[in-house]
Amino acid sequence: MEETKSLLYKVKPLADRLPSVKRPEGHVHFRTKMMWVIVILVLYFIMTNVYLYGLDQSDSLDLFAQYRTIMAGASGSLLQLGIGPIVTASIIMQLFVGAKIIKLDLSKREDKACYQSVMKLLVIVMIIFEAIPQVFGYLVPSDGAVSALGSGGAKLLLILQLFAGSYILFMMDEVVSKWGIGSGISLFIAAGVAQALFTGTLNWNPVDMAAEMSVSNPPAGTIPRALYYVFTLSPEEMASGGYESIFLGSPNPLIALIGTLVIFVIVSYLESTRIELPLSNGNARGARGRYPIKLMYASNIPVILMSALLAIVSMGALLLYSNDFLSQIPFIGGNSSIGYFEEGQTYAAGGLAWYLSAPQGISDWLMPILDPAGYGNGHGSVQNLCRVVIYFTVMVMGSILFAKFWVETTNLGPESVAKQIQRSGMQIPGFRRDPRILKRVLDRYIPVITVMSGAIVGALAAFADMIGTTGNASGTGVLLTVGILIHLYEAIGREQMMEMNPVMRGFFGGE
Numbered sequence: 475m476e477e478t479k480s481l482l483y484k485v486k487p488l489a490d491r492l493p494s495v496k497r498p499e500g501h502v503h504f505r506t507k508m509m510w511v512i513v514i515l516v517l518y519f520i521m522t523n524v525y526l527y528g529l530d531q532s533d534s535l536d537l538f539a540q541y542r543t544i545m546a547g548a549s550g551s552l553l554q555l556g557i558g559p560i561v562t563a564s565i566i567m568q569l570f571v572g573a574k575i576i577k578l579d580l581s582k583r584e585d586k587a588c589y590q591s592v593m594k595l596l597v598i599v600m601i602i603f604e605a606i607p608q609v610f611g612y613l614v615p616s617d618g619a620v621s622a623l624g625s626g627g628a629k630l631l632l633i634l635q636l637f638a639g640s641y642i643l644f645m646m647d648e649v650v651s652k653w654g655i656g657s658g659i660s661l662f663i664a665a666g667v668a669q670a671l672f673t674g675t676l677n678w679n680p681v682d683m684a685a686e687m688s689v690s691n692p693p694a695g696t697i698p699r700a701l702y703y704v705f706t707l708s709p710e711e712m713a714s715g716g717y718e719s720i721f722l723g724s725p726n727p728l729i730a731l732i733g734t735l736v737i738f739v740i741v742s743y744l745e746s747t748r749i750e751l752p753l754s755n756g757n758a759r760g761a762r763g764r765y766p767i768k769l770m771y772a773s774n775i776p777v778i779l780m781s782a783l784l785a786i787v788s789m790g791a792l793l794l795y796s797n798d799f800l801s802q803i804p805f806i807g808g809n810s811s812i813g814y815f816e817e818g819q820t821y822a823a824g825g826l827a828w829y830l831s832a833p834q835g836i837s838d839w840l841m842p843i844l845d846p847a848g849y850g851n852g853h854g855s856v857q858n859l860c861r862v863v864i865y866f867t868v869m870v871m872g873s874i875l876f877a878k879f880w881v882e883t884t885n886l887g888p889e890s891v892a893k894q895i896q897r898s899g900m901q902i903p904g905f906r907r908d909p910r911i912l913k914r915v916l917d918r919y920i921p922v923i924t925v926m927s928g929a930i931v932g933a934l935a936a937f938a939d940m941i942g943t944t945g946n947a948s949g950t951g952v953l954l955t956v957g958i959l960i961h962l963y964e965a966i967g968r969e970q971m972m973e974m975n976p977v978m979r980g981f982f983g984g985e
Contacts, residue, residue, distance in 0.1 A: 521639060525551050553639050560647065563593060565782060567592070609633050663951065675695055680694065696728055700728060730943050745770055748766045749766070749919060765900075775876070779876045795813050838942075870933050872932065876928065
């Protein structure tokens with residue numbers, strides 16, 4: 475144990491020299507926290523609109539196009555990489571700590587500080603790891619940048635901009651976590667998805683901005699397009715193809731908007747479902763309370779981690795298939811069984827990567843099964859069905875795995891919760907005030923709820939992707955956004971409660 479810890483503690487001094495956000499020394503006022511949340515949110519939207527200097531956007535490809543809203547970035551901007559490096563570094567650390575490869579006790583302040591320091595260093599490694607393949611493979615420098623700096627200099631300029639943007643985003647996440655409310659990563663995801671949903675629903679500009687609006691080039695938004703068809707086409711034309719275009723036509727079909735609303739309702743209901751353990755205060759007779767164990771106990775973290783993992787798999791398959799150097803590797807390079815990609819596309823068209831990619835609504839899998847002639851995608855009915863089954867299974871099982879690791883490596887396990895309840899002075903009526911007894915009681919609920927939480931959130935994410943969402947926000951993105959907004963609302967409520975009653979800070983873990 476000491477050897478493993480000593481190795482990390484040797485790296486810690488180097489990580490401590492990196493720029494970081496200091497934790498506040500005392501209590502931060504609620505209004506100050508809200509101010510930081512708003513400032514960081516505005517800064518995030520500004521950075522998504524600051525495009526990389528020296529980038530030829532017409533010839534560049536976005537490796538994470540299908541995961542763009544989940545990655546909380548913008549194609550061609552300073553946030554091209556989004557939260558990818560942060561989440562990937564978190565996955566690695568979670569796996570290593572959860573599997574006891576890195577033996578750190580995160581309940582100890584010293585070990586937790588070491589974990590967070592090494593995490594910063596690993597984020598930098600992942601930024602470089604994700605930036606270099608994109609710049610040398612799919613982000614093409616402009617002719618002006620190449621003529622001024624040379625090919626190597628222009629690519630180095632792009633890498634430096636990606637590095638700066640990603641590390642600033644990482645520090646913005648720290649600002650929200652330490653000085654604001656909730657998680658910065660969650661806030662960025664919700665902001666990106668909300669923007670995509672808003673524009674996808676209400677965009678009145680035609681699909682092709684360069685051409686005039688017509689029946690073949692209708693408004694891109696779901697509601698404007700439906701209204702345009704209703705007021706433009708005759709009843710006979712609506713019956714012969716208008717309704718089909720409204721409900722299934724790309725982009726932003728009406729069925730996707732309906733699916734988005736359904737997911738909102740389902741997740742909102744599940745987020746309110748919980749088991750409440752009765753608590754009493756041993757020192758104050760009559761003082762009672764409840765400890766809620768939510769059905770969505772692991773929150774949306776497992777889906778974030780699982781989506782990031784699938785994004786890495788997709789990027790790896792694309793690089794192996796189309797990169798000039800990697801495609802020459804024997805057996806795996808250019809192997810269509812791993813992943814087949816059409817020219818200029820980042821979505822897998824076949825191979826293992828296709829089976830692990832999220833379906834883009836029912837027109838991407840259900841309609842090809844029911845009507846191969848009209849909606850064929852180059853795959854047979856059995857292949858489309860297998861893809862749905864495989865993707866659904868991988869999302870559910872992966873989310874369960876990440877949920878267990880997340881609970882074990884944070885303060886959500888039975889032992890940590892038992893200590894938290896005891897520190898608050900509360901106990902379960904009828905049981906002695908002993909953390910071991912509390913742990914045995916919580917062991918009946920938390921492990922089972924953790925597995926159920928991971929399975930439900932994974933199944934909901936896969937189901938939402940299969941139905942489709944407006945604005946190409948992805949079903950997973952919508953699922954995450956609903957949960958994030960509910961958690962943010964609850965966190966704001968807790969902050970206001972602690973502001974009015976400072977005694978409550980100890981129970982909620984405040985300063």
